[in-house]
Amino acid sequence: MMTAERPPTEFESRVYDALQLVPRGKVTTYGLMARYLSCGSPRAIGQALRRNPFAPETPCHRVVNANLTxxxxxxxxxxxxxxxxxxxxxxxxxxxxxxxxxxxxxxxRFDE
DNA sequence: CACCTGACATAAT
DNA sequence: AATTATGCCAGGT
Incomplete structure (x- = not known):
């Protein structure tokens, strides 16, 4: 077994934090989160979510593509x-x- | 330290 | 309208 849980980076923590803002029953997009985090690249968001060691605990399943797929x-x-x-x-x-x-x-839409 | 990959997005063809 | 090409940021090797 490998207890190789890397500590979340500051950027990942930001992504998770923004994820917590998403209300239940709704979804957000990588691009919107990227803009909200001033990341500029939705790819980095996916990277962070992929590394998300906290499954459903963090609403990572509430993140969808920009075209709502x-x-x-x-x-x-x-x-x-x-x-x-x-x-x-x-x-x-x-x-x-x-x-x-x-x-x-x-x-x-991270309106607020 | 340099290169490659990746749960995307947007523009151009 | 669909497909292809490029851009962008962060993490991993």
């Missing part, structure tokens, strides 16, 4: 984790459209 989960953009992510969002009240995209009304 399901996005990825647990380091993958396809597979069982993705279905689980969709199930979690549905369980929280997020509305999915027929094409698999998320209802724009469920998109949290």
């Amino acid at each position: 399901i996005g990825g989960f647990f380091g993958t953009v396809k597979g069982t984790p993705i279905e689980r992510k969709r199930n979690l969002l549905l369980n929280e009240g997020v509305i999915f459209r027929k094409d698999g995209s998320i209802d724009p009304a469920c998109c949290y």
Whole structure:
């Protein structure tokens, strides 16, 4: 077994903190978070979430793509984790459209 | 220290 | 409208 849990960096902590701001039943996008953190690169957000050692504890499943697609989960953009992510969002009240995209009304905009 | 990868985004073709 | 190319930031090797 490998207890190789690296300590979260300051940037990762920022991402997690912003994630905590997302209300249940809603979702945000990598780009919006990147802007909120002044990161400028949504890729870094995905990197931080991928390294997220705190699964559902941190609402990392509430982060989707800018085009309101399901996005990825647990380091993958396809597979069982993705279905689980969709199930979690549905369980929280997020509305999915027929094409698999998320209802724009469920998109949290970090307005404040 | 330099290069590569990655749960994206946006623009151009 | 769809696909391709480039940009950006941080972490890992």
